[in-house]
Amino acid sequence: MSYSIAIDGPAGAGKSTIAKTIAKKLNFIYVDTGAMYRAIGLYFLRLGITDEAVIEERCKEASVSIQYEDGEQQVILNNENVNGYIRTEEAGKMASAVAKLKAVRSQLVELQRELAKTSNVIMDGRDIGTFVLPNADMKIYLTASSKVRADRRYQELILKGEKCDLLQIEEDIIARDKQDMNREFAPLRQADDAILVDSSEMSKDEVVEKIISLYNNVGKDGSFCGN
Template structure:
């Protein structure tokens, strides 16, 4: 049995960045659940399908796997490497939409649980500690204020040369939180046994140190 670390929290809290750093420092496998949902979102975005009934029926046609090549994660959708397509705002919104659908979640959770049984893993998402890995060895709930999260995203997009409005990004983040926290199946919430970390005033290094300290105390 592997050691599993679950990191949950709202959009833009820095979960993926932190989880990747933790995995690298501890030599664990990073399972990017968000990327898997984004790949599913991309699948339906490309088909221009938003109808829940159709998504329920067709989600099994999206074969999504994660591979590692030279230490880099590759997300494969039906044989195609989609790393370059899944990080758009559109794919993110569609991922949030499809993530509410039970059939989609069942399909992806199966793969995620299988990985955690055979390897030491760090997994981040919205419902890892509450639903995907309820028996994870260490659970973290990572959050930050909506404004802080919007500001981080704004800077990221500016660095990529994209034009964007901070206010609009913050509105989208608040709407995404609302959607994620109120979905019927496996909503975003802090697991009872999760350690709360608010990263609003912390650097990435400080958050990583905190989590590695918590991991060391579990040994």
């Protein structure tokens, strides 16, 4: 019988890093749903298409699948491994734009649900606990202040040698929060049965330890209730 952990939260909260680390510790399959939306965003970014009606009409042209090599998720867009192209700021903004479209979400949610049916998974995104896996065995809402999230992203980009502006990054994060929380279809929100974890003053290791502790104490026997 498979077990599922859903981690939702706003942009830059560290969901992917945390989920990936926990997956390795628990020997779960990590499903980075944000990467899947980034792949479709990349597809239309390359085409220079931003019109929502056109994107909804043509999103089936973007075939996105997940493969695993040495335990690491590889995102495949039309038979191309795009792991090295989907982490730019431009791809992130485009991902947020296409993710609000019902046709795009329906296309990817089917694949995400199938993965959860057959394997122990930890999945992160914006609407995992509320829409993709509403019956997930354990739900976490991971967040942090916009200032902290912007600083984390700034440090990541500086380490990559990219030029960036901290204030602009925070403005972009706040704008993405607004868009994700106010989209018509499956908006970002904390599920009623999810537990809130604010990582503003926590290290990555502390967040991982807290979530694994929750899993060990109240998650395994199915009695998790988000308290």
